Amino acid sequence: MAKNIQSLERAAAMLRLLAGGERRLGLSDIASSLGLAKGTAHGILRTLQAEGFVEQEATSGRYQLGAELLRLGNSYLDVHELRARALVWTDDLARSSGESVHLGVLHLQGVLIVHHVFRPDDSRQVLEVGAMQPLHSTALGKVLSAYDPVAHSEVVEVEREAFTPRTTTELTDFESLLDLTRARGWAADVEETWDGVASVAAPIHDRRRMPVGAVAVTGAVERLCPNGELRPELVAAVRDCARAVSRDLGARRF
Amino acid sequence: MTDAHTSGPFIAAIDQGTTSSRCIVFDKDGRIVSVDQKEHEQIFPKPGWVEHDAAEIWTNVQEVVAGALSKGGIAASDVKAIGITNQRETTLLWDKNTGEPVHNALVWQDTRTDALCKELGRNVGQDRFRRETGLPLASYFAGPKIRWMLDNVEGLRERAEAGDILFGTMDSWVIWNLTGGADGGVHVTDVTNASRTMLMNLHTLAWDEKIAESMGVPLNVLPEIRSSAEVYGHVKDGVLAGVPVASALGDQQAALFGQTCFAEGEAKSTYGTGTFMLMNTGDKIINSYSGLLTTVGYQIGEEKPVYALEGSIAVTGSLVQWMRDQMGLIKSAAEIETLASSVEDNGGAYFVPAFSGLFAPYWRSDARGVIAGLTRYVTKAHIARAVLEATAWQTREITDAMTKDSGVELTALKVDGGMTSNNLLMQTLSDFLDAPVVRPMVAETTCLGAAYAAGLAVGFWPDTDALRANWRRAAEWTPRMDADRRDSEYKSWLKAVERTMGWIEDEE
Numbered sequence: 001m002a003k004n005i006q007s008l009e010r011a012a013a014m015l016r017l018l019a020g021g022e023r024r025l026g027l028s029d030i031a032s033s034l035g036l037a038k039g040t041a042h043g044i045l046r047t048l049q050a051e052g053f054v055e056q057e058a059t060s061g062r063y064q065l066g067a068e069l070l071r072l073g074n075s076y077l078d079v080h081e082l083r084a085r086a087l088v089w090t091d092d093l094a095r096s097s098g099e100s101v102h103l104g105v106l107h108l109q110g111v112l113i114v115h116h117v118f119r120p121d122d123s124r125q126v127l128e129v130g131a132m133q134p135l136h137s138t139a140l141g142k143v144l145s146a147y148d149p150v151a152h153s154e155v156v157e158v159e160r161e162a163f164t165p166r167t168t169t170e171l172t173d174f175e176s177l178l179d180l181t182r183a184r185g186w187a188a189d190v191e192e193t194w195d196g197v198a199s200v201a202a203p204i205h206d207r208r209r210m211p212v213g214a215v216a217v218t219g220a221v222e223r224l225c226p227n228g229e230l231r232p233e234l235v236a237a238v239r240d241c242a243r244a245v246s247r248d249l250g251a252r253r254f
Numbered sequence: 255m256t257d258a259h260t261s262g263p264f265i266a267a268i269d270q271g272t273t274s275s276r277c278i279v280f281d282k283d284g285r286i287v288s289v290d291q292k293e294h295e296q297i298f299p300k301p302g303w304v305e306h307d308a309a310e311i312w313t314n315v316q317e318v319v320a321g322a323l324s325k326g327g328i329a330a331s332d333v334k335a336i337g338i339t340n341q342r343e344t345t346l347l348w349d350k351n352t353g354e355p356v357h358n359a360l361v362w363q364d365t366r367t368d369a370l371c372k373e374l375g376r377n378v379g380q381d382r383f384r385r386e387t388g389l390p391l392a393s394y395f396a397g398p399k400i401r402w403m404l405d406n407v408e409g410l411r412e413r414a415e416a417g418d419i420l421f422g423t424m425d426s427w428v429i430w431n432l433t434g435g436a437d438g439g440v441h442v443t444d445v446t447n448a449s450r451t452m453l454m455n456l457h458t459l460a461w462d463e464k465i466a467e468s469m470g471v472p473l474n475v476l477p478e479i480r481s482s483a484e485v486y487g488h489v490k491d492g493v494l495a496g497v498p499v500a501s502a503l504g505d506q507q508a509a510l511f512g513q514t515c516f517a518e519g520e521a522k523s524t525y526g527t528g529t530f531m532l533m534n535t536g537d538k539i540i541n542s543y544s545g546l547l548t549t550v551g552y553q554i555g556e557e558k559p560v561y562a563l564e565g566s567i568a569v570t571g572s573l574v575q576w577m578r579d580q581m582g583l584i585k586s587a588a589e590i591e592t593l594a595s596s597v598e599d600n601g602g603a604y605f606v607p608a609f610s611g612l613f614a615p616y617w618r619s620d621a622r623g624v625i626a627g628l629t630r631y632v633t634k635a636h637i638a639r640a641v642l643e644a645t646a647w648q649t650r651e652i653t654d655a656m657t658k659d660s661g662v663e664l665t666a667l668k669v670d671g672g673m674t675s676n677n678l679l680m681q682t683l684s685d686f687l688d689a690p691v692v693r694p695m696v697a698e699t700t701c702l703g704a705a706y707a708a709g710l711a712v713g714f715w716p717d718t719d720a721l722r723a724n725w726r727r728a729a730e731w732t733p734r735m736d737a738d739r740r741d742s743e744y745k746s747w748l749k750a751v752e753r754t755m756g757w758i759e760d761e762e
Contacts, residue, residue: 080588084675091695091728095285115677120695120726127729129677 010034011044015053015065024062067207079105082204082213083115085248090117090215093241097234099219100125101241103204104133104140105212106151109158111140119219134193136160136174137167139201140214142187146178147203147211166192186239188230191221198224200235202242207250215242262332265714266322266494267704268315270340270424271505272361275314277322278701279333282714284724286698288326290318297358302365305358308346311424312431320493330494335485336432337501337708339508339700340424343450345399347410347475348427350420353436357407359424360399367398374398374469385541386455386462388548390617396423397452397469404470414475421475423447425502432499433487440487443477444502445559449550454479456539456548459559481553482507483707501707503552505700506530509670510562511552512703513694514725516718519662522699523649525673527575529567531649533656533664534560544655545615554710554718563659565614565652569607570645571673576607577641583634591678593638601636602627604750605644612754615655622757626750645673646682647747653687666690670699677731685735686744695726 013034018025025033031041045063048054052068086103094101094117103115111133118125135141135155144151160169168174181187186202201216217224217238224230264287269276276291292314297305323330343362348355360366371391375382380391389395400421404411413419422430425447430439448454448461453471455462461476480486485498503511506524510532513522518536523529534551539561542548551562569576574587584590604626606612611619625637653664666689673679674693684691696702709715 078586078589078592080591080676081586083677084588084672087675088697091697092285094728095283095695095726117695117728118726118730120728122727125727125730127731 007044010036010040011048014041014044014048015069018054018063018065024057024060024064026060026062030063079112079114079213082245082249086115086204086215086245089241089244089248090115093215093217093237094118095120097217097219097237099217099223099234102128102140102199102216102218104138104144104201104214104216106135106144106148106154107132109154110135111138111144111214114213134161134163136169137163137189137193138216139187139189139199139218140216142177142181142189143201143203143214143216144211146181146187147205152178163193164191164195166190168192186235190225190230196221198230200224200230200238202239204242204249205246212249215245262328263334263714264328264332265705265709266319266333266336266497267701267708268319268336268338268428269505269508269701269704270311270315270338270428272341272344272363275311275318276701277315277318278698278705279322279326279328280702280705284696284702284706284721286696288322288328290321290325292318292321296361300366302368304361304364306344306361308348308355308359308424308427311359312427315428315431316492323493330497333494333497334714335498335500335708335712336489336494337503337704337706338425338428338499339503339505339704340428340447342423342447342504342506343394343396343399344424345396345403345421346424346427347400347403347407347414347419347421349413349418350441351418351436353431353439356410356413356419357403359427360402362394364399365393367393367402370398370402383452383462383465386457386465387452388449388456388539388541389452390547391452395450395452396421397465397471400471400475401469411472414472417474419475420477421471422477423450423504425504426477429486429499429502432489432494434490437490439490441477442480442486442502444480444482445550445553446482446504446507447502448477448479450504456550456561459550459553481555481557481559482511483552483554483711485711498708498712500709500711501704503704503707506532506564507550507552507562508701508703508707509699510534510703511706512696512699512701513668513670514706514718514722515551515668516560516722519660519665520668521653521656521664522668522670524699525570525645525669525671525679527570527572529570529645529649529671531565531567531652531656532562533564533660533662535563535660535662536560538660540659542655542659544658545613545617546652546655546659552707554707563656565655567645567648567652568611568613569609570648571671573605573607573641573644574673576609577638583638588675590638590641591676593635594642595678597633597635597639599636600627600639600643601632602629602746603632603636603640604747605637605640606747606750606754607641607644608751608754612751614652616751616755618755620756620758621754624750624753626753627746642676642679642682643686643747645679646686647744649683650686650744653689664689666692668692668694670694670697680729680731681734684731684733686740688733688735688737688740690733691731692727693729695728 100119101117104111199218274293346359521533523531553559608621
């Protein structure tokens with residue numbers, strides 16, 4: 001058998017050492033368990049870290065397996081897993097905002113609604129799970145287009161229909177909307193899809209900062225924008241919710 | 255989330271559960287303000303035996319109460335009352351002078367009293383005490399567990415007869431310790447927990463002296479039976495010193511209360527590892543002829559008690575776990591929905607998970623699980639669908655039994671528990687029951703129920719109407735299946751159920 005590449009063997013040994021549960025090890029532990037000089041071990045770890053296979057904890061400086069490894073083995077997040085993790089947070093968002101909450105993911109050329117929490121009044125409402133919404137006009141769609149390159153490539157190609165006079169259809173205008181979305185971390189839809197309806201959405205990321213979905217609050221424009229402006233506390237609540245779900249997704253990755 | 259809702263006053267609830275103890279703080283709207291949780295050790299001394307270290311549990315309870323308060327930045331003076339909910343039937347005896355348990359607690363799942371229960375049935379069988387207690391003689395319930403400890407811990411019976419020993423389910427243990435323990439702690443239980451001991455008469459809500467005597471349980475170890483919502487005493491030490499301890503409810507009854515099933519005919523079903531369904535039967539003690547249990551739903555202070563029928567399904571969420579861990583067909587529990595959604599129907603396959611026999615309404619311990627209706631057409635996706643359908647059909651069987659016993663048609667089913675995040679299951683449930691299925695906004699209905707009862711006791715909420723006003727619908731699934739298809743599939747399910755029976759031939 002031909003001689004194997006030594007540094008790759010050492011890298012593999014390091015990954016095995018770090019594998020299994022919540023294992024975090026310092027540089028000297030890793031070096032001594034593998035019988036390597038600290039400098040050699042550090043060089044390999046740094047390379048693994050640059051590739052995302054290893055992560056270094058900021059406070060303790062210890063190393064652990066990186067999210068890239070999980071992504072390789074399990075390349076997508078199951079939407080039902082996403083719903084299960086989001087359940088508590090989206091309930092709370094509906095309750096605190098008094099509006100309905102939707103969770104959406106990219107599907108084909110649109111947004112697939114994977115979870116829906118009713119507006120907390122006693123009115124009759126229909127569960128919208130499974131419905132599709134357009135990418136270019138809804139708050140959920142804009143957030144996905146701004147953060148997910150796959151969604152972006154879809155939205156530039158689809159016909160961007162003008163649902164209302166306020167829908168942005170021109171590509172350059174739409175791109176600057178996405179820039180704005182990325183800059184402030186959220187997107188809005190004020191009567192751009194349905195007359196009288198406004199919504200605010202924020203992105204949900206997994207631990208690797210991959211956008212996996214978006215969460216939105218939707219309601220009557222009179223309630224969401226009482227003075228023609230979106231209520232800032234609503235924006236804050238949606239972003240808090242998105243962050244909480246993102247945290248929940250990251251918390252159990254390894 | 256920090257906003258106007260998270261300012262006081264608050265109610266705290268302790269949920270002393272089978273695997274962990276939790277404390278949740280709620281605000282006036284019934285919203286969660288803060289949570290803390292700690293797991294405790296499951297002790298398995300022999301196959302079928304399950305024990306808990308009650309001292310560890312008490313330490314954990316103190317920690318999660320302190321933890322919930324500090325996490326939420328909550329001042330003890332803002333906590334107006336504390337409520338208790340608990341794993342039911344788990345049995346403890348302790349020394350009232352030292353506060354030390356005389357043995358580990360015998361957990362409800364512990365089957366060591368199987369033989370004793372058979373013996374207690376004498377020539378009558380497992381329904382010997384059913385008319386008085388609403389329960390069959392089964393190893394879950396506390397009475398026979400007390401007897402086992404008295405028989406098996408050396409010198410215990412003498413100490414009990416001398417008046418040095420106290421019995422309690424976990425509600426009693428937590429309340430006794432909160433209110434001072436050996437230094438003046440109150441020894442009480444509530445009607446719902448007492449109704450799971452097999453020692454309480456459902457009609458009088460008092461200990462049944464005759465049954466206690468037949469079981470060999472001295473009356474002086476038993477706690478005083480109180481309502482589910484009243485001030486039992488005040489916290490003596492710790493972060494919540496001085497706060498009234500104002501409710502106790504067994505976990506499933508607490509969920510019924512938290513779901514605000516206050517009217518006769520209202521029912522809730524909690525979907526976890528197993529599933530527990532309770533239906534409010536008002537002031538009627540309904541004797542079940544369909545294998546359901548009769549139990550106390552709750553009692554608020556001086557008001558009349560409210561009774562309930564209970565049906566449980568042994569294997570629901572655990573079937574999904576089995577598909578993941580034993581079969582390896584899915585990587586996470588949530589994936590069952592993805593797999594099941596990839597097909598339109600079950601492809602003719604039915605899965606009856608009678609892993610340890612059939613429970614309500616059949617009670618056949620000779621049954622074992624089957625997958626029926628297999629053809630070469632069936633894929634793993636069809637099996638995944640059959641797995642979800644099994645939970646829905648079993649719920650249908652329980653609701654049919656409840657309708658038969660009570661004469662009340664189910665108008666809607668309120669659901670909670672982890673499996674409610676499974677959209678396909680919830681839709682299937684609605685299709686099979688031919689009734690709307692409703693999920694409330696607060697998933698933590700067990701803790702919420704305990705908080706509600708405690709809040710009522712101290713006037714934090716004026717009445718059950720105020721609690722109903724807090725209830726919010728988060729989602730509702732309505733039936734979409736046509737009646738003919740439902741009927742023919744139900745028939746196939748029942749046929750599959752028949753195939754499970756009689757598998758075990760020599761039952762010892």
